Each structure stands twice: as C-alpha cells, then as structure tokens.
Amino acid sequence: MIALRKGRIEFFRHLYRRHYAAVQAYASQCVRGPLHAQEVTSDVFAHLLQQLVSGESLIERRHPGCLRPQLLGKVRTAAINRWHRERDTLAPDFQAWVAAGSRWPWGEDGQLALAYERLPATTQCLLWHSVVERDDPAFTARITGLDHHAVPAACDQAMTALRQARADLYLERLERADCRDVIERLTRRPEADPAEGWGHLSACPACAAVYKDLSQLDEQLEAQLPVRLLGWWTGQRYL
Incomplete structure (x- = not known):
C-alpha cells in the first residue's frame, strides 16, 4: 500500500x-x-x-x-x-x-466539441497540444507517449479524423440522399474535385454552408476548439 x-x-x-x-x-x-x-x-x-x-x-x-x-x-x-x-x-x-x-459562445460551431469528443483519447490529446497549445513535437511526444519523429504524421492523421467526425455529424442530419452524397464525396475523398459538387452547392445553401465550414476547419480549429470545450478562452494572451 x-x-x-x-x-x-x-x-x-x-x-x-x-x-x-x-x-x-x-x-x-x-x-x-x-x-x-x-x-x-x-x-x-x-x-x-x-x-x-x-x-x-x-x-x-x-x-x-x-x-x-x-x-x-x-x-x-x-x-x-x-x-x-x-x-x-x-x-x-x-x-x-x-x-x-x-x-458558451453558441454563435460558433456548436458541434465541434462533440466531434472532438468522439475521437480516441490519443487523437484528442494530439489535437489539443499541437493545434491549440502549439506545443513543439518533442513536448507533444512526451505528453502523448508517441515517438518524437511520429508526431507530425500523427497530427495530420488526427486532423483528418476530426474532419471526418465533423462530417459524420452533418451527414447524420442530412435527410436528402443527394445532399449526403455530395458532402460525403467532397469531404471523405481528398482527391475529389470540388467542382464536382458546385452545381448542387450553388442550389443548396445548407450544403454550401456545410462545405464551407468543413473546408475551413483547419483554420478555425485553433480559435474555436478551446472556446467550445472551456467556454472562457483568451487565445493569444493565454499562450
């Protein structure tokens, strides 16, 4: 004991x-x-x-x-x-x-935290320390237990996993099959040409908003994720 x-x-x-x-x-x-x-x-x-x-x-x-x-x-x-x-x-x-x-600032992406919390523990930890805290790979490796050299690739995979989790939440709410098809094609296939869905996106404001949100997720994550998880966040002042 x-x-x-x-x-x-x-x-x-x-x-x-x-x-x-x-x-x-x-x-x-x-x-x-x-x-x-x-x-x-x-x-x-x-x-x-x-x-x-x-x-x-x-x-x-x-x-x-x-x-x-x-x-x-x-x-x-x-x-x-x-x-x-x-x-x-x-x-x-x-x-x-x-x-x-x-x-909590509900005007931001209200389901970002839910998508984040659907991810495995190591993936969540990678995203927090690499994207929000901006920790260097060596420190992120010590926090997560990963090999130092594996951190950059693991962080890229974590971003992909979050993007897919966020897309899944949208897909669960979309009722029309053509909407689901377009969003799934544009968000789950990196090689897909966005022009494939322009016709649908120009005629469907809901899907256009979804695609815009998902395409800007990388840039929004640093500012929005801590706000969604903590409510109070001062960004650069904290960093």
Whole structure:
C-alpha cells in the first residue's frame, strides 16, 4: 500500500511538472494578479493530488482524452466559485463573462466539441497540444507517449479524423440522399474535385454552408476548439 501511494505521488509530480505553467497561465486569465492565480493553481493541483492518492480516476465525462483541458476547466470552475465569495479577485474580462451568465459562445460551431469528443483519447490529446497549445513535437511526444519523429504524421492523421467526425455529424442530419452524397464525396475523398459538387452547392445553401465550414476547419480549429470545450478562452494572451 505504501509503495502504491508513493507511486501515485510520483505520478502527481510528473503531471505537476508538465502542466503547472499552463494551469497558472490560464488562472492568470481568470483572476487578478499573480497571488490569486497562484492560489487557484494550488487549489487545482491539491484536488488532483487528492484524486490520485485516493485512487479516484482522472477520467471525466468532459474531455476524457486529454488532461490539460480538464485542468483548465477546474481553474475556470474554481475562479467562478470565487465569484460568490470574493468578486473583486476576478480579472475584469472574466468577471464580466461570469456576470453575464458564463455563457458558451453558441454563435460558433456548436458541434465541434462533440466531434472532438468522439475521437480516441490519443487523437484528442494530439489535437489539443499541437493545434491549440502549439506545443513543439518533442513536448507533444512526451505528453502523448508517441515517438518524437511520429508526431507530425500523427497530427495530420488526427486532423483528418476530426474532419471526418465533423462530417459524420452533418451527414447524420442530412435527410436528402443527394445532399449526403455530395458532402460525403467532397469531404471523405481528398482527391475529389470540388467542382464536382458546385452545381448542387450553388442550389443548396445548407450544403454550401456545410462545405464551407468543413473546408475551413483547419483554420478555425485553433480559435474555436478551446472556446467550445472551456467556454472562457483568451487565445493569444493565454499562450
């Protein structure tokens, strides 16, 4: 039992080293000043240590494939809890977001998070660290357990998997067979000539919007995925 406890504590140290800077950076986007950010960060890691020592699983319903967004979500929750006790400790922009109801920006791609959460755990982790966090291949390899040289190809495959998962969600909603055929042909066959579907797309605004969304997914992912998963995201300021 003692050996098991020591192993869990050592694993906690391993997670602490890899995620501390990011957790504190996100905390600094939610609360005022480094002291309050440090307090929130300490609370999050204290809870993580408690989970590990008690044998509680780290797998949660939200973001089960990647620990980083789980930890950032805990930061957001801890900061929101401060709203009820010490409102002045919140960063102004975050305080305004909480006061407005902590609303997720539904104007963005509402099903992007669902497509992401359909992917295998390693694929989710690759996308988060390579696309959102912009981590270099060496660090992404350490996080995911992949060989350093395999990371670039694995990231390309992860993007393809997300694009297919996003297309699947559209295909599930499309009722007309001709709509499903066009979207499937244009999104699942990279070699397909988009001109094959221009006639249908020009006559069908719904399919045109779907194709535009899927064709721009790579560019939108960095900005939209963390917003869809966390609700509160400051982008470059966090990075």
